[in-house]
Amino acid sequence: MILDIKTFPDKVLRKKAEPVIEFNDELKLLLDNMMETMRANSGVGLAAPQVAVSKRILVIDTTQAEEEGSLLRVINPEIISEEGEQLGEEGCLSVPGEYEPIRRAEKIILKAQDENGKEFTLEAEAFLARVIQHEIDHLNGVLFIDRLPSYKRDTLKKAIKRRIAEGDYIVTGME
Numbered sequence: 719m720i721l722d723i724k725t726f727p728d729k730v731l732r733k734k735a736e737p738v739i740e741f742n743d744e745l746k747l748l749l750d751n752m753m754e755t756m757r758a759n760s761g762v763g764l765a766a767p768q769v770a771v772s773k774r775i776l777v778i779d780t781t782q783a784e785e786e787g788s789l790l791r792v793i794n795p796e797i798i799s800e801e802g803e804q805l806g807e808e809g810c811l812s813v814p815g816e817y818e819p820i821r822r823a824e825k826i827i828l829k830a831q832d833e834n835g836k837e838f839t840l841e842a843e844a845f846l847a848r849v850i851q852h853e854i855d856h857l858n859g860v861l862f863i864d865r866l867p868s869y870k871r872d873t874l875k876k877a878i879k880r881r882i883a884e885g886d887y888i889v890t891g892m893e
C-alpha cells in the first residue's frame with residue numbers, strides 16, 4: 719500500500735521517533751508499505767516519521783542510483799563511527815522540489831537491527847553514507863534544510879511559502 723508522505727512544515731517531522739521494541743508482522747507490513755511508497759515516489763530512502771509513524775525505522779534503496787546499490791530495512795539505527803567529509807546535493811520527499819548541497823561524513827559505520835530484531839553493522843561510504851545520515855536525521859526530527867546556513871534556509875522557506883500560495887506545494891500539516 720502506498721502511504722501519504724508528510725511534508726515540511728508538518729510537525730510530525732519534528733518529533734523524536736521512538737525505538738522499536740516488538741519485531742512483529744505489523745512492523746513487516748509497515749516496512750513493505752514504506753518500500754512501496756519510496757519506490758512510487760522514486761526516493762532513495764524513507765524514514766517512518768515521513769509517513770506519520772514516529773518510530774526508528776528506515777528503508778533505503780540505492781539500486782537505481784549506484785551500480786552496486788543497497789536495498790536495506792533498518793531498525794533502531796545508530797552511527798557508531800564517522801570519518802571524513804563530503805559535500806553533495808540533497809533533496810527530500812518531505813521537502814519536494816528543493817535541492818541543496820549538504821555537508822556529511824564521507825564514511826560511517828552503522829549499527830542497527832533487521833526486521834527480525836537481529837543486530838548488524840554496515841560500513842558505508844559516499845552516496846550510501848549520505849542517504850543513511852539523511853534518513854537518521856529524520857528520526858531525530860531534523861530535515862536537510864536545517865543543515866543549511868541560516869540565510870539559505872530563510873530563502874528556501876520563503877520559496878516554499880510562495881509555492882504554497884501558488885498551489886505548487888502540498889501542505890500536510892503545520893509547524
Ligand code: NI
Binds near residue numbers: 809811
Ligand atoms: Ni528526507
